[in-house]
Amino acid sequence: MANPIDRSIINISVDCVIFGFDENEIDLKVLLIERGEEPFFGQMALPGDLVNIDxxxxxxxxxxxxxLTGLDDIFLEQLFTFGNITRHPLGRVVTVTYYALIKPSDFDLLPSGFATMAEWRSISEIRELAFDHFKILSTALTRLKGKIRYQPIGFNLLPEKFTLTQLQSLYETILDTDFDKRNFRKKILSMDMLIPLNxxxxxxAHRAxxxxxxxxxxxxxxxxxGFNFAL
Amino acid sequence: MANPIDRSIINISVDCVIFGFDENEIDLKVLLIERGEEPFFGQMALPGDLVNIDxxxxxxxxxxxxxLTGLDDIFLEQLFTFGNITRHPLGRVVTVTYYALIKPSDFDLLPSGFATMAEWRSISEIRELAFDHFKILSTALTRLKGKIRYQPIGFNLLPEKFTLTQLQSLYETILDTDFDKRNFRKKILSMDMLIPLNxxxxxxAHRAxxxxxxxxxxxxxxxxxGFNFAL
DNA sequence: TCAAAAGTGTTCTTATTACACCCATGG
DNA sequence: CCATGGGTGTAATAAGAACACTTTTGA
Structure with a gap:
């Protein structure tokens, strides 16, 4: 971390789990940085650092x-606070975690600070991360899957004008499941939240x-x- | 708070929202303490204090x-972390909040520390609390209502042997709604999670x-x- | 003319809702 | 014998699941 850990107090940090989904891509990604600093020098981690007092x-x-990553103006939702004594090797650090789901192609990555790299990585390929960040990622993924069934997360992941197939494949990717095309359309249209365009x-190279x-x-x-977006 | 707030650092505390429901009672309660210390001396607050470093x-x-209250051995679930700069008048305190739902008659209250009193208060009568505790309480209540529809919170709120009417009134109280008696029974029994006793x-003074x-x-x-307890 | 994705309805099954009367018990 | 809550079924409606072929387009 950039700020020094004070061993005599409880330090407080934030960590961000930024999920990325682009149409055309088949899997869900997460934004990681490479740490240019001890501990876990050279390892991949979630972007995170100590909170300032003000x-x-x-x-x-x-x-x-x-x-750390150059991402700005993202709606972050609080996920969970991890506070085990042993979670940071250099001292006591309680971390408040946040998550978001965005469309990578809408943003440019610009690593700086102690991040020597900022990259989108496929969730399925991640085996380990610095600190307890793998556990944080798992928690975030569970929350995301639970949430998307009841909330229209995802509206920001498609172009302004999109096809029903794009919308369906978004849901299929995030929930890692398949939907029947006719049933999906019937349901989503019955919600009356989509405006068909001319x-x-x-x-x-197929019917438009x-x-x-x-x-x-x-x-x-x-x-x-109290509307319910479940699929 | 009992430990002194250090103005030069970010302090970290915990606060607990303990909901109480007893059969025979018609409303949902929450456990509050009276503060015997500044700030908010003499006011009601959620039980909470600074976290120790170890x-x-x-x-x-x-x-x-x-x-603070004498309650022991309660399953607490993390609720949310409140970390605004201005939430504590004496310095910077980030608080991690927890909640639980228990049966008051199963426990004895024994206020101590800076709590001059520990009491169950009806949710509906609470108008204000110390710090941002009223907001914390509202957040907890929203979470509880959301959660009880999908999880069998409440099993610990009834005696080991209970009637279907007791179970129904538990749900009705917490969700602040009414259910049709026949439909409630049909649904709850179809879940196959209750064992009828002889x-x-x-x-x-009525049919047993x-x-x-x-x-x-x-x-x-x-x-x-992935079972769903929704009613 | 072919490949690729778009678009479209019906039937069956399951879940949800609404609703009213008789039963057992203790006071 | 009465007041109180216990206990029960059915019909109507709504929601969800399964399923296959024709259309349009560009290459």
């Missing part, structure tokens, strides 16, 4: 993420699909009424 | 709860109800298969 922890998470895909966009106003209304 | 935060929550209530107990083995199995 910043709210939510703001701290945003700052740390920006400083536009079609162009330049595809109709494009849709999200009806945010309608969605917000349904949310407040 | 204890895990989960263990810290248990210890603090025990020291025993009846005694001493009631059959008693049931939970089939924990069966429940654990269903849990791992």
């Amino acid at each position: 910043e709210n922890i939510d703001e701290s998470a945003k700052r740390v993420l920006r400083e 536009e079609k895909q162009k330049g595809v 699909a109709r494009l849709y966009k999200f009806d945010m106003e309608r969605y917000d209304k349904l949310q407040t009424l | 204890e895990n935060i989960d263990e810290s929550a248990k210890r603090v709860l025990r020291e 025993e009846k209530q005694k001493g009631v 109800a059959r008693l049931y107990k939970f089939d924990m083995e069966r429940y654990d199995k269903l849990q791992t298969l």
Whole structure:
């Protein structure tokens, strides 16, 4: 970590689990940095660092993420706080973790600080991470899968205009399952949250699909009424 | 708080939201202490205190709860971490909060430490609390209501042998709603998690109800298969 | 003309809701 | 004998699951 750990006190840090999903890609990715500093020098880790005394922890998470990876203006949701005595080799560090799901192609990565590298890595290929970050990642993945069934996470992962097949494959990738095409369409359209456009895909070597966009106003209304997005 | 706040560092505390439900009682309660110390001297607050450097935060929550209220051996679940700069008047304190739902009559309250009193208070009557504890309480209540629909919280709130009406009124109280008696029974019995006993209530001035107990083995199995307790 | 994905309905099964009367017990 | 809560079934509706062929497009 960039700030020094004080062995005489409980230090507090934030760590961010940024999931990435791009259309055309088949798997879910996570943003990792390579550490240019001890401990775990040269190993991959979640972006994270100590909280400053004069910043709210939510703001701290945003700052740390920006400083290490260049990602800015991301909606982070709090995940869990990990506080075991032994989780950091240099002292006592309680970490508040956050997660988000974004579209990698919307952002440029710019590693700096003690991050010598910032990269998207496929979830399925990750075997180990610095500290207890692998455990944090697993916790985040479980939460994401649970959450996406009830909340329209994912609206920000598609282009403004998208096809129903794109939407379906987004859900299939994140939930790691398959849906019946007709049933998926029936359900998603019955929610009345998509606006069909008088536009079609162009330049595809097959029948062009109709494009849709999200009806945010309608969605917000349904949310407040306790609407359920389950599939 | 009992330990002194150090203004030069970020202090870390735990706070516990202990919900209480007793049969025969119509409303949901929460365990509060009266503070015998500044700040907020004499005001009601959630039991909470600073974390020691040599204890895990989960263990810290248990210890603090025990020291202030006498409650021991309670399964606490982490709720959320509140870390705004301004949340504590004497310095920077990030608090990790926990919650649980228990049956008050199973425990004796024994206030000590800086708690001059420890009491069960009806949720609906609480207007204000020390620090940001009212907000913490609201967050916990939302979480509890969400959670009880998918998890069998509540098994520990009833006597070992209970009637279906007791179970129903437990759910109705916590979710603040009403269920149709026949539909409730049909659904709960179809889950196959209750064992009907060859025993009846005694001493009631009406037809005696059959008693049931939970089939924990069966429940654990269903849990791992992704079972859903929704009502 | 072929390959590739788009688009479209029906049937069957299962879950959810609404609803009202008789039963057993103790006071 | 009455007040109190216990106990029971059915019909209607809604939601979910399974399933296969025709259409459009560009290469």
